[in-house]
Amino acid sequence: MTRTLIVIAAFLTLSVPAALAVPPADKGKPENPGNSQSAPGQSAEKNAAKKCKALRKNNPAGFAALYGTRPNAYGKCVSATAKKLEAEAAEDAAEARENAAKECKKQRDTLGLAEFKKLYAPLNHPNGANAFGKCVSKLAKQQTS
Numbered sequence: 001m002t003r004t005l006i007v008i009a010a011f012l013t014l015s016v017p018a019a020l021a022v023p024p025a026d027k028g029k030p031e032n033p034g035n036s037q038s039a040p041g042q043s044a045e046k047n048a049a050k051k052c053k054a055l056r057k058n059n060p061a062g063f064a065a066l067y068g069t070r071p072n073a074y075g076k077c078v079s080a081t082a083k084k085l086e087a088e089a090a091e092d093a094a095e096a097r098e099n100a101a102k103e104c105k106k107q108r109d110t111l112g113l114a115e116f117k118k119l120y121a122p123l124n125h126p127n128g129a130n131a132f133g134k135c136v137s138k139l140a141k142q143q144t145s
Helices: 002-019 048-058 060-067 073-111 113-120 131-144
Strands: none
Touching (some): 048 060, 048 073, 073 113, 073 131
16 A cells, blocks of 8 residues: 555656746747638638637527528538638639630730740640640649639
């Protein structure tokens, strides 16, 4: 019995200083909660969970009317909001590609085919056949970022 008490006392004296140690400075909450390391670039407007939390907090009656009061109401909200945000992002990307294609057609007409191919064709490509696709890709990426 005394051996057990001695072992427990020794363990406690060794583990207490570790428990009282100061945590590292880089741990804790991020400086900007909208841009955490686990979800970089995710602001409240683009994050379904944050939108649902705000809706539930600011308008409980409206939240209950839309999603109910059952325990899975929050999950339903997040799921529906995420689907809506994904659809909006896909729509924006499609619009960006369409606008980029129109812009590339204008550039091809004003520059001429030879200059257009020089500008956008991949290096060492014999005839610059993919210049239009490279142009659309480049402009669409610029428009979405």
